[in-house]
Amino acid sequence: MAKAEFGTAKYQSKKLRAAGLQKLKFYCQLCSKQCRDSNGFKNHLSSPSHIKKVSEIHESGDSSKLIETYSTKFQDEFIKLLRINHGTKFINANKFYQEYIRERDHIHMNSTRWRSLTSFIKYLGKNGIVKVQTNDESNEEEEGFNLEIKLIDRTQTLNAYQIKSGGNSLEDNDEMNDDKLLQRQIKRGQEMEKDKDAEKSKTLEQLVPTSAPVKLTLKKKKTATTKKLVNAFDENESE
Structure with missing residues (x-):
């Protein structure tokens, strides 16, 4: 079928119909192409360009x-x-x-x-x-x-939230929550430092001697007793 010549009434009629809204079921979203009827849509689905796009999508997953x-x-x-x-x-x-x-x-x-x-x-x-x-x-x-x-309306939801939270905005509440979290972290860090200091002092007490006087107990060494030896012949001589 020959195409309508440029500038003719038939050409303008086709142009207006193409510019208007066509049936949604004859539209290819993948190729962004609107077809006029079922025959044109069927031909488009079997076209190389459409098949190539479909295969590329399937291959890429x-x-x-x-x-x-x-x-x-x-x-x-x-x-x-x-x-x-x-x-x-x-x-x-x-x-x-x-x-x-x-x-x-x-x-x-x-x-x-x-x-x-x-x-x-x-x-x-x-x-x-x-x-x-x-x-x-x-x-x-x-x-x-x-x-x-x-x-x-999100503004009404936000206003209700602000009234419920005491008139503070979401940003203010976020800042307050961040401050509370920071304070908790600081407090926790201080407690951990105190625990570490307590452990250190306890260890030092065990290692360093105390200032109390040291008592030494000296035990007298026992000397070995020597027995006097008597010569048996001395007695005979005196007799």
Whole structure:
């Protein structure tokens, strides 16, 4: 099929359609390419450029890391737009998601670790990022359409924490905790020094003689007694 010539009405029509929002299921997040229909998307998946990127990711083993990167970007962009457009007011989750996907180059949910909008909203509510409530008046039966979300105001949380902690800010409390920790370490060091000094003095007392007078006991040496020898012949001579 021949391409439309530049400047013609058909060319302008195709250009406008390409610039608009296409179906999300025909978008390749890995290649950042939007296809118009299923046939174009199928051709893209079998293209050498796409196959090369997929093989490189499999060989490097970074597939899980890539999904985590897309998930982080998706969450950051989602929360940023929610803060800008609605602040801390409740908004239907699906309605706001339609606002989010109007941006052509947004991170698509099918490239993240969340398989549905409901699972993503539950994750945000579980981690205290948004407040989630169910709209019982909604007649929508599809999952996720009756969820209302509101961004949690961190300033209110900080103010409540400051009131609870006696009017000190988080930085002041951190400094106080650091000072207390430092004081405990100094006190512990001083106690250890005292223990060392006590051990040293105890050792010196054992080694150095005391100033008390030393008593010496002298024992008299016993002299050996010599027996007088008597000559037996002297007696005979005197007779």
